[in-house]
Amino acid sequence: xxxxxxxxxxxxxxxxxxxxxxxxxxxxxxxxxxxxxxxxxxxxxxxxxxxxxxxxxxxxxxxxxxxxxxxxxxxxxxxxxxxxxxxxxxxxxxxxxxxxxxxxxxxxxxxxxxxxxxxxxxxxxxxxxxxxxxxxxxxxxxxxxxxxxxxxxxxxxxxxxxxxxxxxxxxxxxxxxxxxxxxxxxxxxxxxxxxxxxxxxxxxxxxxxxxxxxxxxxxxxxxxxxxxxxxxxxxxxxxxxxxxxxxxxxxxxxxxxxxxxxxxxx
Amino acid sequence: xxxxxxxxxxxxxxxxxxxxxxxxxxxxxxxxxxxxxxxxxxxxxxxxxxxxxxxxxxxxxxxxxxxxxxxxxxxxxxxxxxxxxxxxxxxxxxxxxxxxxxxxxxxxxxxxxxxxxxxxxxxxxxxxxxxxxxxxxxxxxxxxxxxxxxxxxxxxxxxxxxxxxxxxxxxxxxxxxxxxxxxxxxxxxxxxxxxxxxxxxxxxxxxxxxxxxxxxxxxxxxxxxxxxxxxxxxxxxxxxxxxxxxxxxxxxxxxxxxxxxxxxxxxxxxxxxxxxx
Numbered sequence: 050x051x052x053x054x055x056x057x058x059x060x061x062x063x064x065x066x067x068x069x070x071x072x073x074x075x076x077x078x079x080x081x082x083x084x085x086x087x088x089x090x091x092x093x094x095x096x097x098x099x100x101x102x103x104x105x106x107x108x109x110x111x112x113x114x115x116x117x118x119x120x121x122x123x124x125x126x127x128x129x130x131x132x133x134x135x136x137x138x139x140x141x142x143x144x145x146x147x148x149x150x151x152x153x154x155x156x157x158x159x160x161x162x163x164x165x166x167x168x169x170x171x172x173x174x175x176x177x178x179x180x181x182x183x184x185x186x187x188x189x190x191x192x193x194x195x196x197x198x199x200x201x202x203x204x205x206x207x208x209x210x211x212x213x214x215x216x217x218x219x220x221x222x223x224x225x226x227x228x229x230x231x232x233x234x235x236x237x238x239x240x241x242x243x244x245x246x247x248x249x250x251x252x253x254x255x256x257x258x259x260x261x262x263x264x265x266x267x268x269x270x271x272x273x274x275x276x277x278x279x280x281x282x283x284x285x286x287x288x289x290x291x292x293x294x295x296x297x298x299x300x301x302x303x304x305x306x307x308x309x310x311x312x313x314x315x
Numbered sequence: 316x317x318x319x320x321x322x323x324x325x326x327x328x329x330x331x332x333x334x335x336x337x338x339x340x341x342x343x344x345x346x347x348x349x350x351x352x353x354x355x356x357x358x359x360x361x362x363x364x365x366x367x368x369x370x371x372x373x374x375x376x377x378x379x380x381x382x383x384x385x386x387x388x389x390x391x392x393x394x395x396x397x398x399x400x401x402x403x404x405x406x407x408x409x410x411x412x413x414x415x416x417x418x419x420x421x422x423x424x425x426x427x428x429x430x431x432x433x434x435x436x437x438x439x440x441x442x443x444x445x446x447x448x449x450x451x452x453x454x455x456x457x458x459x460x461x462x463x464x465x466x467x468x469x470x471x472x473x474x475x476x477x478x479x480x481x482x483x484x485x486x487x488x489x490x491x492x493x494x495x496x497x498x499x500x501x502x503x504x505x506x507x508x509x510x511x512x513x514x515x516x517x518x519x520x521x522x523x524x525x526x527x528x529x530x531x532x533x534x535x536x537x538x539x540x541x542x543x544x545x546x547x548x549x550x551x552x553x554x555x556x557x558x559x560x561x562x563x564x565x566x567x568x569x570x571x572x573x574x575x576x577x578x579x580x581x582x583x584x585x586x587x588x589x590x591x592x
Contacts (some may be wrong), residue, residue, distance in 0.1 A: 053401060053501055061398035065410075068395045068476075071469055072417040075428035078438065132327055139324040146325070153328040156336065161530020161574055163550060164339075164567050171342055171560060172335035191331050252421050254533060259554065268423045275427050275537065287424050294419050302412070 076291055083284035104282035111286060114270035118251060121182060121266055125189040125250040126243045132190070133197030134239060138231075141205045151198075158195040165192065166259035173260065180262035188260045189250045196249065197242035200305065204238035241304035248297045343564035352561060360565035370549065370566070377546035378573065380464060381528040385475075385521040387468040392475035392520065397509075399476075400483045411480060418473045426537045429466045433457065433538070458540025466538050467528045474527060475520040478585075482516025483509070515585040522581020526574050546570060 053061075084097045105111065136154065140147045157165040166188065173184050212234070216226040254268040261269060267290075271283070344356045364370050395414065399407055417425070432438045433456040440452035456462050486509060494504040532547030539545065550570065553563030 057501070058398075058401065061394050061401070064391065064394040065398040065414075068391050068472060069414060071391070072414060072472060074432060074438075075425040075469065076417060076420055078428045078432060079424065135320070136324055136327070139320060150325065150328055153332050156332050159526075159574075159578065160336075161526065161547075161570060163530055163532055163547060164336075164571055164574075167550075167554060167563065167567055168335035168339035169331075170554070171564070172338055175338055187331065194328075248419055252419070252423075254423055255531070268421060271421075271423050271427070272533065272537075275423070287421070287428075290421055290424070294421070295416065298416050298419050 079284045079287040080291060082281075083288040086281065101281045101285040104280070105285045105289075108280075108282055111267070111270065111283070114265060114267045115286075117182065117264050118267040121185050121189060122247045122250040124186045125193060126247050128186065128190045129193045129197045129246045130239055130243045133194050133242060134201050134235065136194075136198050137201040137205055141202060154198055155195045157191045162192070162253075162255035163259070166256035169256070170259050180260060182262070182264055184260045184262070185257055185266065188256045189253055192253060192256055193246040193249045196245050197239075200242035200245065201235055201238050204235055208234050237304045241301055244297055244301040244304065248294065248301065251294075251297075339564050340568065342561050343568050345561040345564075347559045347561055350558065360562045363562065364565060364569060373544060373549055374546050374569065376460075377529060380460065380545065381467075381525050383464055384467045384471060384528045385524040387464070388472050388475040388524045389479070389517055389520055391468075392472055392479055393513075393517065396476050396480040396483055396516075399480055411476075414476050415473050422470070423533065425470060426466060426534055429469055430462070430538050433462055433465065458538065459542045460539070462538040462540070463535050463543045463545065466534050467531065470534065471524045471527055474523045478519040478523065479513060479516040482513045482519075486512045518584035519581045522577050522585075525577045529570065529573065529577075 083101050084099070086096075086098050086100055140151065169184070169188050169191070170180075173180065178184060208231075212230055213226060216230045221229065252268060253266075254272060257266050257269050258272065265273070274280075274283070342352075343360055344358070346353045346355070346357050346359055399411055399414075402410060430437075434440070435452050435454065435457050437456075439456065440449070443449040444452060456465060490508055490512075491504055494508050495501075499507070530547065532545070532551045535543055535545040535548050536551070539548065546566070547570075550563055550566045553559050553566060557563075
């Protein structure tokens with residue numbers, strides 16, 4: 050961009066700062082209040098404390114929901130990475146039927162989650178599958194599949210054909226080429242896709258609310274609790290989760306961005 | 316072996332995506348009698364949607380609400396995205412990351428925090444009273460449509476920043492320099508070059524934000540109170556308290572049509588201008 054007059058730069062910077070404050074204020078409020086105790090609905094600012102964190106360790110309800118969320122997340126990651134990679138390998142370089150199937154894979158991601166969730170809810174009922182963690186895992190997998198598929202497919206497309214050709218020239222079989230050449234080249238895209246899938250599953254609420262049985266994931270549990278208002282220990286949980294998500298973001302960025310940047314620079 | 320792979324590759328998306336959506340569509344033509352679903356085709360649900368005085372106004376209000384959310388998001392996101400493109404190298408992407416990271420933060424928790432900020436005893440009211448702008452806490456942002464509007468806008472701004480930033484970044488520098496060389500002021504360059512060339516990004520940003528806003532039922536449920544009634548909430552209630560799944564399915568079809576239209580419009584404007592550069 051060409052240099053702007055100073056007042057307009059200041060104006061733009063001010064709006065950007067405002068946007069940053071708006072985006073981060075709902076994240077900072079619970080974090081800051083997690084270090085203070087709340088009495089009679091008012092925060093006691095005088096004495097910082099870790100009591101909310103101690104109370105959290107004793108909240109079995111929330112810890113159980115957290116465990117459920119992690120189990121669902123791990124199952125979703127395994128299912129979506131395996132099937133997303135297989136689909137990407139299958140459709141890569143194949144023209145017939147690809148665009149229509151790709152469209153189907155992307156549908157749950159494009160449609161409002163309430164529609165995807167309700168469609169699955171009715172589907173499970175019609176095939177006689179009780180609502181349980183299994184239905185939640187299926188719902189999450191269907192939802193995140195598009196992201197994993199796309200991440201892996203993009204890496205496949207940026208992979209040089211010559212690697213595979215060289216492998217065949219040197220006498221490797223199809224399987225050897227797959228295990229020694231293709232899979233190692235895809236691994237960082239798969240890990241990046243897995244992290245994104247886990248992050249999405251960890252936060253998925255709208256589909257989960259509709260397809261879950263008696264056990265609910267953390268966001269759903271929190272949503273149910275919010276109607277009554279939070280106990281202070283939730284602030285501690287929020288702070289921990291936010292830190293955890295930042296960690297996931299950094300990890301995902303590490304696996305997905307550096308290689309692209311590196312290839313751009315060369 | 317390869318045939319098995321082919322079958323699997325087609326079967327998975329079809330079984331778990333297409334079949335549920337198809338069943339869903341079929342369900343919208345069924346009806347409910349005393350708590351059980353009657354599997355006989357009828358247009359009753361759609362007739363009810365168009366004739367009942369409740370549904371169309373809420374539907375329309377929700378569309379207006381979500382368009383407003385998209386407008387607010389773009390008004391805030393455009394200057395921010397523009398500012399990012401004036402930065403050099405590493406700073407540009409660092410700041411972009413900073414503005415996008417809140418996307419991955421827990422949605423439910425953000426809604427809750429915003430609700431506590433907007434509440435009657437919330438931070439916003441306290442600040443306004445402390446600054447002397449208000450005499451007493453205002454109920455303007457408490458459990459109503461305004462609260463939904465503000466909350467959705469706050470949640471969705473990052474979705475507007477990214478496409479606008481990408482379209483601004485794609486504008487060839489040579490065009491801006493040429494405009495400068497020909498004696499245009501920076502305002503003229505912005506209005507005649509930058510703004511028109513960034514409109515595809517604005518279109519996809521608007522369509523993203525609109526689609527995400529209209530599909531949300533958590534936010535209105537959390538911050539809307541009794542007066543903040545949106546289409547998403549009505550839809551959700553058909554599957555909970557009202558237990559009328561076929562009617563809920565018909566309402567979802569109406570929602571899906573609006574969403575598809577918004578995506579197509581976004582694509583149309585996002586592409587036609589984009590390719591002409």
